[in-house]
Amino acid sequence: MGYGSLIQEAVSDAENDMATVNAAAQAIITAINGAKTWITDQTWTGTAATSWCGDWNGFYAQLLNLLSNQLPGAETTVVNNVRTQMEKLAQNQPKTTATAS
Numbered sequence: 001m002g003y004g005s006l007i008q009e010a011v012s013d014a015e016n017d018m019a020t021v022n023a024a025a026q027a028i029i030t031a032i033n034g035a036k037t038w039i040t041d042q043t044w045t046g047t048a049a050t051s052w053c054g055d056w057n058g059f060y061a062q063l064l065n066l067l068s069n070q071l072p073g074a075e076t077t078v079v080n081n082v083r084t085q086m087e088k089l090a091q092n093q094p095k096t097t098a099t100a101s
Contacts, residue, residue: 007086014082018075025067032060 036057044052 010086011083014079018078025071029067
C-alpha cells in the first residue's frame with residue numbers, strides 16, 4: 001500500500017469521524033430546540049422565572065452557536081490537520097527502491 005492511499009485512508013477516516021460528530025451535534029440541536037418550546041415564563045411567574053428563562057436561553061444560545069457555526073470550521077481543521085500530518089509522515093519515510101536480481 002503506497003503513502004498516497006494511506007493519506008487518503010486517514011483523511012477518509014477523519015471525515016467519517018467528523019460526520020459522526022456532526023450527526024451527534026444535530027441531535028443535540030434538535031433536542032434543545034424541542035425543549036425550548038416548553039421553556040416559557042408562563043409556567044412560573046416573577047423574577048425567578050424570568051431569570052431562569054434568561055439563563056436557559058443564554059446558555060443554550062451559546063451551545064447552539066458552537067454546534068451550528070463553529071463545528072463546521074473545526075471539521076475542516078481536523079481533516080486538514082490529518083492530511084498534513086500524513087503527508088509529513090510520508091515525506092519522512094525512507095524511500096525504497098527495487099533492485100534487479
